[in-house]
Amino acid sequence: METFRLRLHRFDPKHDSAPRYEEYEIESDGPLSVMQAICRVYDTVDGTLSLRNTDCRRGVCGICSMMIDGRRRLACTCVAQDGMTIGPPPNRKVIKDLVFEMD
Amino acid sequence: MIDATIDADVLVVGGGGGGLRAAIEAHAAGARVLVLSKGIVGKSGLTQTAVTGFQVAFGCADPRDNPSVHYADTMRGSYGLANPELVDIFTREGAATVEDIESFGARFDRDDDGNFIQRRLDSSQTYPRSIKKGDSLGTPIMQALRRQMNKCDIPRRHEILVTKLLKDGNRISGAVALDFQTGELLEIRARSVIMATGGGGELFPVNSNTPDSTGDGCALALGAGADLVDMEFILMLGHAVMFPETVRGVLFTFQYLLDKGARALFNAEGEPFLSRYDPEGSDNPPRHIYARAIHGEVRAGRGSPHGGVFFDPGSVPLETVVDALPSQTQFLQSFGVDMRQPIEVGVAAHYFCGGIRIGPDSLSTVPGLYGVGECSGGPHGAARVGGNSLTEVLVFGKRAGRHAAETAATANAPTNDPDEVETECRRLLGFLEGSRNGPRPSEIKKRIKQTMNDHVGVVRDAAGLKEALDAFEEIAMRNLPAMALASPERIANYDWIQAIEATSMTRVGEAVARAALMRTESRGAHYREDHPDQIDDEWLQNIVVRQRGKELSVSSVPVNSATYGEETG
């Protein structure tokens, strides 16, 4: 079992005055994509996390493009690493957590 | 309880290939169109992930090919159950559809003389017939459709889950929907409604589909009184990567490497096995035979460590692999798959052959309600031939759009039943109530997937199917009403979406299991271990599933016997 700690962007415009990053810990017996890791946080640690999960999961649609450790990358093709920080692209209106307006 | 009401002549539900094609045509025919999609319009669904098959009988690779041969191949590939009228239409109108898509800005691969490059996918095609664009057809097709949508400025809303179809007497009158981003409930009044909601692969734990493929269109159409047909036929593929977990279920169309020196699939004992399972003895049989063969090897203990078998590129140089399958190779390599070593491949749920029973204009058995693409049934019968889906999606998308616009022009302004709207709003808001203490929606989805996998998958029998029906009844009676969401918030609450999806999936799973139990033979994608033979005397019949009240009923009918646009008894 491998342990991943991920820092995920949280912001609920209804209750929060400013966004924050929260750390989560998940386990996996093999490599995960960042997308799979986010889904695992939502499934097993904190179901109040808002995420998008209607996209292609194979690098085609571009919907999952996010800031991953300071760089804009596709969450579905990027391999998750312990300690990663994941949030919305800059200058996007955040609807909640990891759900933000598309261009 | 409704937060906003929207009017449209033609409501298109689904933002994939079928939905966009229908919207463009309905707009061109003068209708006020609205496209709603659970995902981002034009960037969700399965069409964008389509890989290598688009069958149109241009006859470029072999001049003997033409629409009649394509028709004959398709009817044979459907094991006699496709609706011949529909097959005739999409095999003849395929060429015009390619022209349309190219006029919207796509360009498919051609040789130096300007002829389409056409390839053979498997032994079901008499001549090489599939046109191509690299190894991913879905992307250029969706790009072209998006461009045309934008050019026509067709109104659309992203991330809207349609949850119920509404009727004014016999006729369709609109829908209720949930806006994922805002949590608002919407009422749509529409003269025609086109369902283009895609497939239901998400009913299975390992699948090649996108997560929004939860079979919603079939569940919604059942609720509106429409017939579903051929629901027992779910295409399982043997072309999915099984390991690593990151890419489990992802398609790898290694068939294209077989004539380049790759080895045929082999089991853990190093033995090739496909020809043992194919009545014709082929090393590259139709797709559902792959699935059954791999399932058989795994069950006999001759599988790979992660529940598949092995594909070995053998002597094929890496450059050739990359050249034949560029984007697939790149995706697999990004997760560390070594394309020079044997790869574990196995079974994944891929395609719902059946769905909303449609006629030549894509009209269902309910006036004003259309079905397009994978959520429809009739064009493929007992097994969909590779590469026929894109053809059918685009041909019937266009037909539905035009017919729906024409009908809308003469239909009276619809009135939704306020009681129906209110009941639906209460149901949706009920999911957010805090008094529930059962499992989360994702847990219930897991149970549905396990049930489908264990009893309604590659190999079926009466005992297992009855067990599945018992499980679905229990899920419907006990699990769904107790389902508890992690958050009661309305904004961007994915648990809420999943709760609604789980309800639809339960209905669709039941429809599949009922049809599969009724069909006491094996044919195409449906294999009954307790009835292994194909029985043409008895079963050259379609099975229709209907909902009356809360109950589902199944009946068998002769092929192509429905009256469309008129609700049946």
Ligand SMILES: Cc1cc2nc3c(=O)[nH]c(=O)nc-3n(C[C@H](O)[C@H](O)[C@H](O)COP(=O)(O)OP(=O)(O)OC[C@H]3O[C@@H](n4cnc5c(N)ncnc54)[C@H](O)[C@@H]3O)c2cc1C
């Ligand atoms: C990996 C893969 C490869 C494939 N390759 C090929 C190929 O090479 N050749 C071929 O012919 N076929 C192929 N297929 C099959 C083919 O791509 C699909 O069957 C076809 O594209 C489906 O198109 P569609 O328009 O019916 O649905 P989709 O493109 O799946 O679109 C469905 C849309 O409906 C939306 N939706 C769903 N439910 C709701 C709801 N309740 N409310 C609102 N919106 C909703 C979704 O978000 C999505 O936008 C492939 C399938 C897969 C999975």
Ligand code: FES
């Ligand atoms: S989910 Fe489509 S590109 Fe990542």
